[in-house]
Amino acid sequence: MRHQxxxxxEGAAxxxxxxxxxGSTGLLIVSGGNEIRSGAHRGMAxxxxxxxxxxxxxFRFDRRGIGDSEGANGGxxxxGPDIGAAIAAFRGAAPHVTRIVGFGNCDAASALLLHQPLALDGLIVANPWTYDGDAEEADEPALPPAAAIRARYLSRLKDPKSLLRLVKGEVDFRKLFRGLSALKAPALPAAPDSLAARIDRAVVQLGPPATxxxxxxxxxxxAFMENCPxxxxxxxxQRLASPSHSFAGDDAEWLVERILETLGR
Incomplete structure (x- = not known):
């Protein structure tokens, strides 16, 4: 049964x-971006x-300034205080729960890593956000990560239609050389104060087990794979060969299976 x-x-409801x-093991879902607790297309619900x-x-919740919650949205x-208060509220509403695992996607995953220590017994972090700024406000780089460029060109090399376009001169060679030059450029370490570097430091000091x-x-x-070695x-x-950031459609089954695996340990 679902209860509201x-x-x-900090003074906000x-x-x-x-x-x-x-069960005595519970899941705390932290919403990413500025999504309400039901998630995109009710995915989290x-x-x-x-x-x-x-x-x-x-247990799901709207952080301050989002959805039905009071207060200012600080991103x-x-x-951190929102997550900490949600954990305490979860324990109060379900006193039989003795173990809580936190789950977050995108910048919610980053928040769970950055705001440690939290009173959680485990973490499941999906597609952590590493671009500086909020996920719904930050601009991604002009070029995608090198891993994305490699995957795109490999798929095109296997596609006869793409090879035919190259032979016919229908390919924009400026874009082609721009993409290839990105592959040649050595990967630079993240700046010490960047979000990616802070996530790596948080992982080193992490207390609860995480996946x-x-x-x-x-x-x-x-970008996470490239920036957080x-x-x-x-x-x-655990990797899923999918472009779906939110594990939509059939990918939702894979996500549920991974979460249940962790909760059952």
Whole structure:
């Protein structure tokens, strides 16, 4: 059964939803970007229903200034108190829960890593955001990550139609050389104060066990793979060959399976 409730965070009333279940391990879903707790196309609400049906309580919330919650929206960089208050509210609303795993996609994943220590027993972070600035406000680079360029050119080299266009001179060679030059350029380490570098440092100091989920065709995931080498070596990574940033459509089944695997440990 799903209940709507509210809890306090630094003087603001935050809206939340609890999908009840009998299990003692619960899932806290942190929304990414400026999405409300139901998620894009109700994706997080449907995920919560699936996980609760498997026996695990699920708590979702709108951070300050989003959806039905009061307060000012300070973005994911200032969401630490919101997450901490949500954890306490989850424990209060479901006192039988003894273990809580946090899940977030995009900048919600970054928030879960950056705002440690949190009273969580595990983390599932999907496609962490590494561009400086909020996910809905920051401009991505003019060129996609080198991993994206490599994948695109490899797919075109396997496509007879693309090769025919090259032979016929129908390819924009300026774009082609621009893309190839990006592959030749050596990857520069992230600046010490960049979001990517801060995420890598947070992972080194991370207390609870964590798993990274990546949709390898997604530009945000590709940027993470390129910019956060420490995180990739420190934490277990599970990859899905998909361009879907939010694990939409059939990819939702893969996401549910990975989450249930972690909750069942």
């Amino acid at each position: 409730l509210s809890f306090a965070c 935050l809206a939340a939803s609890l999908d009840e279940a009998a 449907m995920l919560a229903a699936r996980v609760a049906a498997a026996g695990y309580p699920v 994911f960089e200032s969401s 990274i989920l990546l949709a390898t065709g997604d530009r945000t995931a590709q 420490v995180s990739l070596t420190r934490l277990p990574v």
